[in-house]
Amino acid sequence: MCGRFTVQDEIYEIKIAVSSQFEQLFQPWRPTYNIAPSAGPGHEQLIAITAQDGSRILKLARWWFIPSQWNKPLNQLPTAFNARSEDIERKPLWRAAFESSRCLVPANGWREFKGPRGQKQPYHFHLEQKLFAFAGLWSTWHGPEGDAVDSFAIITTEANDIVKPIHDRMPLIIPAENYDDWLNPKADPSKVLEQARNKGRQLPLECYASDAVANDVRYEGPLAIQRVEVKALQTKPVQQLLFGDFPELAAKPIRRGRKQA
Secondary structure, three states, rough: OEEEEEEOOOOOHHHHHHHOOOOEEOOOOOOOOEEEOOOOOOOOOEEEEEEEOOOEEEEEEEEEOOOOOOOOOOHHOOOOOEEEEOOOOOOOOHHHHOOOOEEEEEEEEEEEOOOOOOEEEEEEEEEEEEEEEEEEEEEEOOOOOEEEEEEEEEEEEEEEOOOEEEEEEEEOOOOHHHHHHHHHHOOOHHHHHHHHHHOOOOOOOOOEEOOHHHHHHOOOOOHHHHHHHOOOOOOOHHHHHHOOOOHHHHHOOOOOOOOOO
């Protein structure tokens, strides 16, 4: 899966990287280091799409897919910020968007977490900190007040050998040479998906342990991707941990019975 990602480049760099001709931003955007999924307003992120006139546009959308036909409160949405690549051709939630509403989600990296609850260690995956793009699906939903809300999901695939020690899934990365095909609504969707699966999983990913401050979705800032050293697990025998430099105590039985008068 992908539950956090980072976009640290400036918007002009993103526009060049995805060959966007126009921007449709209804509010200011800035680089963001600890992006988490949200179906609510105020957390919109950049996606690149193909408009009806064929132009390529950068726009803002919520990272939680809202089907265009959704007619219930947004808090009743299913978990829809990731779309499994194995499901998008057959499941009604994704099928229409996969056929004609594919998008690129610019990113500089993403994080996965490993460890017990409350002690999870994040690991940051990136391509030498260079900007790249996830495969995405997008939709426009019209709310009860008539407002148009754009949203997207990131497509995931099985993890490659670099990601697998941390997580069994990873975002599907679209190689730059396949951006045009992925965004072409007339292209064969099954073909462009297969191209992305074959090439995206072979890209030279790098990984490092990053600062756990970003476990909190309320935190935002560059510390979210700061490299940290992970302490080695304690492997001393239990008795040594308990008695330290006094091994003679370990040989004595510990009595918990009542003291005799």
